[in-house]
Amino acid sequence: MRFQVKLVMFDLDGTLLDTAPQIAEAANRMLVALGKPMLPQAQISSYIGEGVHKLIKRCLTGDMEQEPELALFDKAQPLYHDFYVAHANDSQPFAGVVPALQQLKKQGYLLACVTNKPEAFTLPLLQKAGLAGFFEMVVSGDSLPKKKPDPMQLLHICQKLAVLPAEAMLVGDSETDIQAAHAAGCFVVTVPYGYNQGRAIDVATVDATVQQLTELVRLLEPPALLKQGLEKTIQIS
Numbered sequence: 001m002r003f004q005v006k007l008v009m010f011d012l013d014g015t016l017l018d019t020a021p022q023i024a025e026a027a028n029r030m031l032v033a034l035g036k037p038m039l040p041q042a043q044i045s046s047y048i049g050e051g052v053h054k055l056i057k058r059c060l061t062g063d064m065e066q067e068p069e070l071a072l073f074d075k076a077q078p079l080y081h082d083f084y085v086a087h088a089n090d091s092q093p094f095a096g097v098v099p100a101l102q103q104l105k106k107q108g109y110l111l112a113c114v115t116n117k118p119e120a121f122t123l124p125l126l127q128k129a130g131l132a133g134f135f136e137m138v139v140s141g142d143s144l145p146k147k148k149p150d151p152m153q154l155l156h157i158c159q160k161l162a163v164l165p166a167e168a169m170l171v172g173d174s175e176t177d178i179q180a181a182h183a184a185g186c187f188v189v190t191v192p193y194g195y196n197q198g199r200a201i202d203v204a205t206v207d208a209t210v211q212q213l214t215e216l217v218r219l220l221e222p223p224a225l226l227k228q229g230l231e232k233t234i235q236i237s
């Protein structure tokens, strides 16, 4: 089975980079500065995925949806920002990320990064990890009015790179990615090692899963072999 895509978009946190250790460290420093108890890294990891505001709110309340007091949230935001900036760039790529991006780039795919992380964090992180040069476009959580699970970021990338959504794939680690890809009409492939709110991915809702990104290469039809005007279909080879 090979997917006929020209554009491969990658989620950042939990897919390309293992950012949870630095996020947990910054969140715990924030909690301590606010006189609150620290949280286990696994709990903080389960709060990643819907942007930094939700992450901070979840850390403050210990709940996925509850709203903290506004004054507390206002105090927490700059603390988190400063603590995260100090160590964010220590995050490392997951196994297989660099060779997979090298190979896909060589084969002629358009590559993009689409994350709910704010731009101020995203670009330095990608640069420090040596990944920035692989991507035609990087769209962050605050680059556009809406972010994943809304399809806006994905559709924006497709439009700018002149690729139909049905010729594009999102590779992600979470339900947020799956929903965004479905809403955009893109293929979606997931990795199992990320931060899907502490849950396993529902494999019935995705086009394929890979253990690590190097497995993507054999799932994709090299773009040079693609004919024009393909429908969103999977070719059986």
Ligand SMILES: O=C(O)COP(=O)(O)O
Pocket (backbone or CB within 6 Å): 011, 012, 013, 014, 048, 049, 050, 051, 052, 055, 114, 115, 116, 117, 118, 141, 148
């Ligand atoms: O910042 C987040 O909450 C998650 O970012 P991601 O979209 O790269 O997983």
Ligand SMILES: [Mg+2]
Pocket (backbone or CB within 6 Å): 011, 012, 013, 014, 015, 049, 172, 173, 174, 194, 195
């Ligand atoms: Mg993610």
